[in-house]
Amino acid sequence: MVEFVEVALVDELDDGNMLMSNINGQEILVARVGDNYYGADNRCPHMGGNLSGGKLEGTIVTCPRHHSQFDLTDGHVIRWTDWTGLKLTAAKIFKSPRPLKTHQVKIKEDKIWVMID
Template sequence: MSFVEVFKKDELNDGEMKMKEIGGHEFMIARIGDNYYASDNRCPHMGGNLSLGKLDGTVITCPRHHSQFDLIDGHVIRWTDWTGIKLSLGKVLKSPRNLKTYEVMIEDDMIKIDYTV
């Protein structure tokens, strides 16, 4: 494992998300209570910026097509808010994929994520 520093603990308030770019890759870091979560910042559906989305507990909602993922393990809760034929066609063209998440470690008031650059 290779942990990389992303933010100081006090740089994130409860319920807040921030984007951090490391080695050309965007990560989203969220704080929920005393827990911290890390994932890719770009939605696997259509590339929406998740750090600009809505956080409800551990569920992140993408601002683009309202895809939802659980930050605990990245599983898909809702692929889009589309319905009917549009939803069926969308799933054929781009099948649902989980959001990639990363292990988080707190050390000396620093938030670190497991990522090898």
């Protein structure tokens, strides 16, 4: 079932920051960039790193584990890992690049709502 779930108050998330909310066992990342809010799975699709513990630069989130990067506007891969050479080739063979799942976000009555399924 697809539904919007309240995850936080607007005042709880400053510009340029992220937070993680656990919704029915699903970790959801919420980020604020200016007046825009973005939602995505909190776990990196590369190796499961905690994205809310990573770095946010504009709409690009960097995983703290292997430095994979994703654009929160649509989840596309910016960088699969910062590895190089044979290590990068092997990483792409065993775990091919795939986008971060994003979630629609809406603001209603000073609350942040995220669509989950």
